[in-house]
Amino acid sequence: MSDFPETDRNRIHRIPARGSYDRETVYQIIDEALVCHVGFAREGQPFTIPMLHARRDDTLYLHGARGSRLFGHLREGSPVCVSIALLDGIVFARSAYHHSMNYRSVVLFGEGREVETEEEKERALEILMEHVAPGRWREVRRPSPAELAATSVAAIRIQSASAKLRSGPPVDDEADFGLPVWAGELPLRQAALTPQPDPESRQELPVPGYLAAYRRPFLTVDRNP
């Protein structure tokens, strides 16, 4: 996979050694995350909206209600900036100044187009659902024509992107190493708890395997168990 070209738009200025333009790194972070924040500007007013996303090749799919401001913006082919952050830990330094976070994050740029045909729309919804829970789509009732009509799906071609990754202990000043202050990392991770069946269910069904063992892939950084 080729790198994203480094330009004025996606160049990381602060601690560039933590930056990456490697497409595979960017895509691993996108694929692990369940939530992105979509940023766009309307008449000079910036908005950022948290949403579910899913990627296939160089395309990011979003779905939402037909009338929303964001989908109006995407329908016009106007630009968006999407950010994603996976939080891996809190970094406690001996000095207030050097506290930090361990993370893997992405900022990407692109323009949207509305997915028009029912066939492509249904395929995009399948990609979104499989991003959340692989195996789910083949079990559920498919969207009715009315449900499809009420849903907008946008396909954003990822034109430019950057990733930034921090891991490891604090970077304190050597003069502070002897201070009687605990320093280190509090690792964090998103964990699935026990699935809770819907009380409205008319039958008692076993929990699907993809939920019983649900976890997001942890691909790029060594982590404590």
Ligand SMILES: Cc1cc2nc3c(=O)[nH]c(=O)nc-3n(C[C@H](O)[C@H](O)[C@H](O)COP(=O)(O)OP(=O)(O)OC[C@H]3O[C@@H](n4cnc5c(N)ncnc54)[C@H](O)[C@@H]3O)c2cc1C
């Ligand atoms: C969970 C989390 C918490 C953070 N907390 C802080 C904080 O409190 N204060 C702080 O200053 N910084 C924080 N950062 C880092 C922050 O995201 C920026 O990287 C930082 O502000 C420096 O940006 P810059 O000046 O290099 O880039 P900018 O000039 O702001 O941006 C230029 C380009 O660099 C790229 N870029 C910048 N940041 C990132 C990123 N994180 N991931 C991918 N691409 C990026 C984008 O393509 C962007 O268009 C945090 C990051 C994460 C993920």
